[in-house]
Amino acid sequence: MSKDERFPPLRYGPAERHMAESLVELERQMLSGEQAEDCDCKEGMFNSVTRRNLLAGGLAVGGSALAGGRAVAEAPPGAHEYYVQPDPTKEQGRTILNDGGYGSRSQFESEVRWRYPTASLDSSWSMTPLASGHGIITPSGLHFERHHAGIPNIDPLQHELILHGMVDEPLRFTMDDLKRLPAVSRIHFIECSGNTLTEWADPTLKTVQGTHGLTSTSEWTGVRLSTLLEMAGVQDNAAWILAEGADAAVMTRSVPIDKAMDDAILAYAQNGEAIRPEQGYPLRLLLPGFEGNTHIKWLRRLEVSDKPFMTREETSKYTDLMPDGSARQFSMEMEAKSVITFPSGAMKLPRPGFYEITGLAWSGQGKITKVEVSADGGNTWHEAALDGPILPKCHTRFRLPWAWTGDEVVLQSRAVDETGYVQPTLADLVAVRGLNSVYHLNAIQNWHIAPNGEVTNVHS
Structure with missing residues (x-):
């Protein structure tokens, strides 16, 4: 598909089209050469997204492979490399404040934001790895960013x-x-x-x-x-x-x-x-x-x-x-939205069986009151459980137990907030808003699961 077909000039200005095409290329670089693991644990379902070198804007940003129980050659961002003890019950661990006094994460955790590859490093943004998150709080070091002229270094005593x-x-x-x-x-x-x-x-x-x-x-x-x-x-x-x-x-x-x-x-x-x-x-x-x-x-x-x-x-x-x-101007309030984070795109389910579908829902209009999940492309819906706390204008974690038979399915989630607003389908949203804008897309997301377990992004 050509750039004009994928991101038509009527809807995407030069800057927005360059932005979108660059995101496609960045993600292609991230996922190139990936091989899915077959294992019983969730780690093996993530298509190695959290266990590899990530390329972000031409810069390697960590995430080296593990082999034979030995430490990685280089620790991921936010971590320090330490000797891996063959049996930690047989020798003392490292001393307190060995990392300098500000805590670090394990060298075996490698989730990072990746940067949109703008021509200028000063005006860009980074994306939160939602699929590897737990609960509703985003670690400060993984919170998405958007900058228009770099990050200023400001002395608080002078501000x-x-x-x-x-x-x-x-x-x-x-x-x-x-x-x-x-x-x-x-x-x-x-x-x-x-x-x-x-x-x-x-x-x-x-x-x-x-x-x-x-x-x-x-x-x-x-x-x-x-x-x-x-x-x-x-x-x-x-x-x-x-x-x-x-x-x-x-x-x-x-x-x-x-x-x-x-x-x-x-x-x-x-x-x-x-x-x-x-x-x-x-x-x-x-x-x-x-x-x-x-x-x-x-x-x-x-x-x-x-x-x-x-x-x-x-x-x-x-x-x-x-x-x-x-x-539409001053359309600042973000309407109800949700997305399934597991299973989601570029993952692979190793085999049929029990899984827990989970994701996030949010609304700028107040609390999330209900999230429904469909495993048949929206024909039937099942209400998911909402984890507490359920707070206004806040991410809400939802969960639904699910037995995958190995058949082809399309997973969806839709959120309802306390005003009664229901997250729309893409077709419903386009019928009202058209295709001349790129902002404020809160439509239902579709994840297709093939019989071999591969999860892809589709429009149903």
Whole structure:
């Protein structure tokens, strides 16, 4: 299939088409030369995705093979290489703080994000390996990233946040000022509105990391934005806030004042420690349930106004061109979505038998109330169990026991949130939205399982 056929110019601009084609090539490089293992454990079903060298943007990023019980030649990122004891009951283990005082993961775990191979390293993103996750929390080191001008290195002692515009009293805050204010901790997902952008017309990427890897969940800690707005005194006719970042792109987005006063957080911590630099250190805006581009990182300025600011990111980008030529603008709330992470694309089930289907569901409109799973392409549905905690605007883990007979099947999941919204099929979504946009695709995902156990991405 040619590039024009796969990513037609009517829907994909030059930048978006280059982006999508590069993702296809990157995933092809990742999966090339893979051989599936036949074993009883889940590890053997993953087509060696977590046990090999990964190529990300031309850089080898770890994951060496294991052989004969010996240690790998080079430890994966986030790990240290240690001697593997033949019998750990016969000799002492290594000493405490041997890794320098900041904990590391086992050298036998090699999951990593992979980077979209943009021509410029400064404007790119990385994808979360959803298939290897457990529970709902994404490790900070595996949380997806999106940058438009690289990751700034900011001294928190020098960083300030300015709040001005239509307020009674403009205010300036240091990081110490913010940390003295009452704090909250909330668990929320973030999803890029470009998540799944390659999948509108044809099933394109092979793995769930490729199709859905631009979403992650963390515990975020910080001060509520409403606290600062109340301190400054918002004027009566104020309706929008401009949030501005301190990166070289000077990323800006308009935020409705109602959202700012509701559940917006100025986050300085993630999963119990200071927020990571790639996630906005020392301060980022968190807008639970809104598209990722609005969660401005390296936050330095908030300007209150009576109208939106019509920035680049909400006019030429992150809008949805409709079939009649109009555009949906400020479509920031992420609608209910789910995906089966096991079994999923590029895995191989070793033999018929019992498996547990599992995956993630989320909605920017509130809590997930139900997830249904189909093993026959949507003809019949079975309600999955939801693991607790079930939180608003947060990933929710679902599970369903399943006996695979060895027949050809198509697995699907569909989520329902507390507003009653039901995750649509791709056909239903296209009937309303058309094929002129690449953002906000939340359609039901299909995984085809062949009689030999191979799992592939399909459109049913």
